[in-house]
Amino acid sequence: MIVDTHIHLDDKRYKDDLESVLNRAREGGVKRFIIPGADVSTLEYAVSIAEAHSDVFFAVGVHPYDKEQFDTLDFEKYVNHKKCVAIGECGLDYFRLEGSDEEKEAEKREQARVFVAQIQLARKHKKPLIVHIRDASRDSKALLLEHSAKDVGGVLHCFNADDELLSLADEGFYFGIGGVLTFKNAKKLVNVLAKIPQEKLIIETDGPYLTPTPHRGERNEPFYTTFVAKKMAELLELPLKNIKETTTKNALRLFHIS
Numbered sequence: 001m002i003v004d005t006h007i008h009l010d011d012k013r014y015k016d017d018l019e020s021v022l023n024r025a026r027e028g029g030v031k032r033f034i035i036p037g038a039d040v041s042t043l044e045y046a047v048s049i050a051e052a053h054s055d056v057f058f059a060v061g062v063h064p065y066d067k068e069q070f071d072t073l074d075f076e077k078y079v080n081h082k083k084c085v086a087i088g089e090c091g092l093d094y095f096r097l098e099g100s101d102e103e104k105e106a107e108k109r110e111q112a113r114v115f116v117a118q119i120q121l122a123r124k125h126k127k128p129l130i131v132h133i134r135d136a137s138r139d140s141k142a143l144l145l146e147h148s149a150k151d152v153g154g155v156l157h158c159f160n161a162d163d164e165l166l167s168l169a170d171e172g173f174y175f176g177i178g179g180v181l182t183f184k185n186a187k188k189l190v191n192v193l194a195k196i197p198q199e200k201l202i203i204e205t206d207g208p209y210l211t212p213t214p215h216r217g218e219r220n221e222p223f224y225t226t227f228v229a230k231k232m233a234e235l236l237e238l239p240l241k242n243i244k245e246t247t248t249k250n251a252l253r254l255f256h257i258s
């Protein structure tokens with residue numbers, strides 16, 4: 001089986017055919033689904049999906065792009081829900097920084113504040129972190145180390161293939177691998193893959209985004225993690241069965257689900 005550790009099932013692009021999306025995935029061997037928290041406006045919907053399906057779980061958190069929502073989010077209301085398995089996705093994303101240098105610095109400080117607050121909540125509630133990092137490896141790593149994220153660990157979702165983040169494997173972190181692995185221009189990720197300890201590899205769609213080959217350009221969906229698993233098996237020269245078993249074991253261990 002495969003665990004899709006990062007799938008935005010609460011996205012409007014799944015609204016019309018959610019049940020068939022889930023069933024296609026299940027028939028293809030994808031048996032657990034984790035909805036990361038990102039945009040608070042769809043969190044209630046994410047919870048309702050998890051409540052309606054025994055194989056769907058959710059996380060509570062605020063994406064760096066939606067950081068304004070953090071201060072009004074009633075974390076405690078969600079974090080103790082029996083299907084809440086993690087905090088996030090939270091992190092730093094410098095990809096879209098705009099304005100003057102001062103404005104950029106202010107934006108970075110605010111992202112850091114919201115990220116640190118979520119690391120602290122994760123430690124308080126003993127839940128792993130789903131971490132989103134884009135163009136911000138050094139600062140993200142520094143905050144994770146400084147605020148003892150090791151106590152709970154987590155996943156560097158959509159791992160950006162930065163060598164400098166590999167040492168977080170020793171700090172309780174896993175590496176979320178998705179459709180990017182199948183892209184023609186994914187040389188960096190392909191090269192770094194073998195350096196990730198196998199007991200720290202997990203699979204994700206990040207759907208509806210980052211659709212793997214041969215479906216690029218279409219909406220991504222959990223069934224397509226099967227293409228990611230196949231590519232991983234090919235690159236690591238391991239039987240597909242082993243890849244599925246190992247990544248599933250890893251995901252269940254990290255998120256404390258069975």
Ligand SMILES: [Zn+2]
Pocket residue numbers: 089132133157158
């Ligand atoms: Zn993300």
Ligand SMILES: [Zn+2]
Pocket residue numbers: 006008036038089206
């Ligand atoms: Zn995401």
